[in-house]
Amino acid sequence: MGEMVKLEYRVSSEDFERAGDASSNTKKVLKKIGIPSDVIRRAAIVTYEAEMNLVIHSMGGEIVVEIFPDRIIVTAKDFGPGIPDVDKAMQEGYSTAPDRIREMGFGAGMGLPNMKKCSDDFSIESEVGVGTEVVMTLYI
Amino acid sequence: MGNYFHSVILKEESCNGCTHCIKRCPTEAIRVRNRKASIFGERCIDCGECISVCPYHAQKAVTDDLEDIKKYKYKIALVPPVVHGQLDTGYSIGKVLKAVEMLGFDRAYDISPYCDVVSAIIKYYIDNNLVPKPAVSSDCPAIVRLIQLRYPDFLPNIIPIDSPMEVAARLIKTRVVKEKNFRPGDVGMFFLTPCPAKVTSIRVPLGIGISYTDGAVSVRKVFASLCRNLKELQNVEDVEGYEYSGRGIGWGRVGGQSYSIDSKHYLAVDGIENVIKIFDELELGKLEDVDFLEAYGCLGGCVGGPLLVENSFIAKRRIRYLSENIASPPLMSEEKVKEMLDTGILKWTEEIKPKKLISFDHDIKEAIKKMEKTEEILKDLPNIDCGSCGAPTCRAMAEDIVNGRARLEDCIFKLRERVKKIEK
Ligand SMILES: Nc1ncnc2c1ncn2[C@@H]1O[C@H](COP(=O)(O)OP(=O)(O)O)[C@@H](O)[C@H]1O
Ligand code: SF4
Ligand SMILES: [Mg+2]
Numbered sequence: 001m002g003e004m005v006k007l008e009y010r011v012s013s014e015d016f017e018r019a020g021d022a023s024s025n026t027k028k029v030l031k032k033i034g035i036p037s038d039v040i041r042r043a044a045i046v047t048y049e050a051e052m053n054l055v056i057h058s059m060g061g062e063i064v065v066e067i068f069p070d071r072i073i074v075t076a077k078d079f080g081p082g083i084p085d086v087d088k089a090m091q092e093g094y095s096t097a098p099d100r101i102r103e104m105g106f107g108a109g110m111g112l113p114n115m116k117k118c119s120d121d122f123s124i125e126s127e128v129g130v131g132t133e134v135v136m137t138l139y140i
Numbered sequence: 141m142g143n144y145f146h147s148v149i150l151k152e153e154s155c156n157g158c159t160h161c162i163k164r165c166p167t168e169a170i171r172v173r174n175r176k177a178s179i180f181g182e183r184c185i186d187c188g189e190c191i192s193v194c195p196y197h198a199q200k201a202v203t204d205d206l207e208d209i210k211k212y213k214y215k216i217a218l219v220p221p222v223v224h225g226q227l228d229t230g231y232s233i234g235k236v237l238k239a240v241e242m243l244g245f246d247r248a249y250d251i252s253p254y255c256d257v258v259s260a261i262i263k264y265y266i267d268n269n270l271v272p273k274p275a276v277s278s279d280c281p282a283i284v285r286l287i288q289l290r291y292p293d294f295l296p297n298i299i300p301i302d303s304p305m306e307v308a309a310r311l312i313k314t315r316v317v318k319e320k321n322f323r324p325g326d327v328g329m330f331f332l333t334p335c336p337a338k339v340t341s342i343r344v345p346l347g348i349g350i351s352y353t354d355g356a357v358s359v360r361k362v363f364a365s366l367c368r369n370l371k372e373l374q375n376v377e378d379v380e381g382y383e384y385s386g387r388g389i390g391w392g393r394v395g396g397q398s399y400s401i402d403s404k405h406y407l408a409v410d411g412i413e414n415v416i417k418i419f420d421e422l423e424l425g426k427l428e429d430v431d432f433l434e435a436y437g438c439l440g441g442c443v444g445g446p447l448l449v450e451n452s453f454i455a456k457r458r459i460r461y462l463s464e465n466i467a468s469p470p471l472m473s474e475e476k477v478k479e480m481l482d483t484g485i486l487k488w489t490e491e492i493k494p495k496k497l498i499s500f501d502h503d504i505k506e507a508i509k510k511m512e513k514t515e516e517i518l519k520d521l522p523n524i525d526c527g528s529c530g531a532p533t534c535r536a537m538a539e540d541i542v543n544g545r546a547r548l549e550d551c552i553f554k555l556r557e558r559v560k561k562i563e564k
Pocket of ligand 3: 107
């Protein structure tokens with residue numbers, strides 16, 4: 001495989017204090033490596049949205065960022081509750097965020113669509129009761 | 141270090157090796173090694189945070205002395221709004237300008253009318269969507285350099301026009317040379333500066349080839365003389381014949397630019413750390429509704445400049461008072477702005493290129509390898525960012541080790557571990 005940097009972040013449910021740490025740290029690392037700024041911008045957005053979804057919608061999970069010379073792979077994996085209708089969840093504006101969360105300025109329903117838009121390859125797998133895994137690849 | 145001019149310098153003999161400055165530096169440009177701090181020139185943006193925080197006054201700004209103005213036949217002082225914030229509001233603007241002249245200048249100009257010129261231009265750029273949203277003010281040179289270094293994607297958002305200081309220097313010098321039949325070299329333009337960033341923007345400007353400002357004298361350096369001169373003027377009747385504008389004076393504090401252009405969707409941020417947070421948000425594609433970003437390196441805006449004297453909150457209050465109580469002529473019309481921009485004298489002529497900081501290597505494979513090593517070392521460090529190794533964070537330390545600029549044993553925790561091992 002050769003050169004690769006792996007960044008791993010545990011993300012806890014409802015931990016708003018540390019929400020955003022994974023993406024801002026990832027951005028720092030990518031800037032230091034010298035990745036083109038357009039790729040950094042997109043990588044920061046997908047990591048941020050993935051991170052926020054773990055905080056808001058999941059019971060906790062993990063973000064893994066793997067940086068290769070030619071691509072970046074961001075994987076967000078959680079331990080539930082899973083998404084009953086993934087196609088619906090992927091629609092712009094669709095959100096199940098409760099009012100309490102919306103009051104904090106989240107829940108516009110643009111996270112997953114933006115993650116898809118900002119990555120070159122996007123896959124989402126989810127099973128109710130088990131968890132969700134989103135894998136996003138950005139080519140450099 | 142390196143071949144970069146910086147106004148911020150370190151006086152080694154005064155440095156005590158404490159680590160206050162390394163933590164405050166927004167670009168992680170300072171390290172303490174062998175009990176002395178040193179600045180990486182390529183990373184420094186001359187914001188002056190280290191000057192403000194250094195308890196031993198070891199961080200200094202290179203500025204001009206009043207002696208330096210003597211080599212010019214006709215000496216002009218450019219007085220920014222913040223100067224008025226340093227003085228009791230009982231002094232009229234005219235008297236303050238007169239007191240500045242008494243320092244040895246032939247003529248002092250208040251730059252508030254030139255702030256108004258820039259306000260009109262900013263408004264023109266925003267109203268006509270001439271730069272991407274949010275339009276970013278070019279006034280604070282520390283912010284322009286921060287963008288160049290850390291947020292190059294936003295370079296096109298900067299409104300490409302001179303700051304009021306430079307606008308004043310250009311318009312006044314051109315006029316004086318013509319009216320008085322001087323050669324340009326006869327006229328010396330000196331800015332009373334609140335900060336090292338402005339000094340750097342004179343010596344090595346961004347966006348323009350050369351600055352029309354010939355030098356900068358620190359407000360702090362002349363403050364005592366200024367007060368003495370004002371005392372002398374106590375019984376003199378008010379001094380007339382100067383131009384100034386309340387609106388322009390408002391530029392001395394955060395929000396002043398936005399009020400000037402009457403922006404509905406502005407965001408005014410002060411303090412370099414806060415500005416960094418806002419740019420991080422912008423990078424995530426947020427704040428889409430913001431038209432104009434007015435950002436300052438210093439807390440409170442220029443009233444918080446490191447080369448000033450007065451407490452910034454008190455200064456801010458005075459600026460507010462003056463800007464509300466001094467009349468302001470209307471801003472230039474769009475036609476006037478266009479005419480002025482067409483002369484070409486106020487627009488930036490040079491593109492600001494991103495300043496790529498190579499932390500590891502130009503070759504991405506090599507850089508990734510080194511980052512891998514950094515991550516490995518980082519896992520082994522205590523991750524408490526104590527600073528006693530001389531680097532601002534454990535991560536910065538890990539990078540320094542990978543780059544051969546520090547050793548693992550410079551971390552006192554690692555050193556202790558090793559000593560214990562040897563003892564056993
Ligand atoms: N990790 C997750 N676990 C469970 N549900 C999720 C997860 N991520 C997204 N969802 C569901 O998909 C919906 C849409 O997500 P998104 O597009 O990010 O919008 P938002 O987060 O604003 O609601 C969410 O409201 C939620 O119902
Ligand atoms: S905020 Fe004003 S005083 Fe401070 S660095 Fe910027 S221009 Fe200078
Ligand atoms: Mg979301």
